[in-house]
């Protein structure tokens with residue numbers, strides 16, 4: 001086998017599809033026995049959408065998701081601090097943002113992979129470098145396989161990374177996040193808007209992802225690793241967000257408690273390298289970022305795009321150094337900016353100054369930054 005991809009999340013699935021398009025041999029291994037229905041939404045920014053277009057998936061994603069062409073950063077009462085129509089992005093790149101249910105996205109990606117190339121219920125355990133130059137990949141079920149190259153796409157808690165770079169570490173941002181999908185319809189004016197409301201050290205995000213489906217997230221400062229008492233979760237969230245716009249309470253109340261997810265907001269302390277020899281990390285496994293810029297998935301998607309392009313151009317060469325060279329600067333900037341944005345959103349002091357700066361931020365400066373973030377090299 002030429003390439004073994006470990007992990008069929010967004011990064012692993014898009015890598016497999018990009019390899020498929022470019023006739024690059026691969027096999028994909030996923031530990032879950034079947035697709036995990038993650039009950040939350042995801043925003044796919046224009047950089048991710050351009051890759052999906054390249055793979056012929058854009059129209060389907062657009063149909064199954066909801067277009068977001070206005071982004072509002074507001075106060076808890078929904079009055080805007082910063083509000084932008086995404087016309088300039090749409091006009092230049094031809095894409096806005098699409099919000100979609102994660103399970104819907106994963107399902108449509110998975111369906112496109114030839115069944116003989118994907119192996120569900122295969123949990124990666126460890127690797128061994130062989131004298132032949134190949135890598136032996138060992139699974140939890142005591143089976144093993146060999147490949148020329150191993151691509152670790154196994155997410156933020158990557159086992160491939162833990163063996164490759166045992167010194168790597170996860171950072172807790174001090175924030176925890178609840179997510180849910182409510183079965184309600186938003187007023188017309190909010191239907192194509194991505195909204196994030198900043199209150200007193202607390203924030204709430206809202207976006208429609210499909211007909212009668214609204215994705216929301218709630219972020220607060222808290223200690224890590226805490227668990228919820230499911231019976232009291234509605235009460236707790238309603239109390240925390242009591243002084244927010246009434247739509248917030250409505251979203252929380254209309255989401256069944258067993259469908260509310262909780263995750264601590266973490267990222268990966270930046271690594272010096274994402275590869276060693278014939279083993280390389282992509283997506284969250286190599287550079288997990290906090291979700292404040294909605295770019296973690298998009299960066300995993302960009303990884304897949306550039307890696308497949310480099311392999312296509314130099315099929316018999318190890319391109320991992322070129323891949324890292326191509327990607328590192330943009331990814332590092334995002335990880336850093338996202339971390340800072342998260343901190344700023346929860347400032348205890350200086351909220352007035354923060355809000356003033358946001359309100360008066362020159363549009364041109366922001367637009368230029370966004371364009372840089374959303375641009376990718378044209379398909380080669």
Ligand SMILES: Cc1cc2nc3c(=O)[nH]c(=O)nc-3n(C[C@H](O)[C@H](O)[C@H](O)COP(=O)(O)OP(=O)(O)OC[C@H]3O[C@@H](n4cnc5c(N)ncnc54)[C@H](O)[C@@H]3O)c2cc1C
Nearest residue numbers: 007009010011031043124154155283284291294296297298
């Ligand atoms: C609250 C929150 C909101 C977010 N919102 C956005 C957003 O709006 N837009 C955006 O672009 N990004 C967003 N992200 C980030 C995004 O979810 C991740 O960056 C993205 O899922 C990373 O994809 P991945 O394929 O690298 O990893 P994952 O999606 O984590 O996939 C890893 C896969 O590997 C499998 N796996 C794990 N261990 C093994 C093993 N040992 N053997 C085999 N398989 C294994 C897992 O089962 C999984 O299928 C958000 C993240 C969070 C936490």
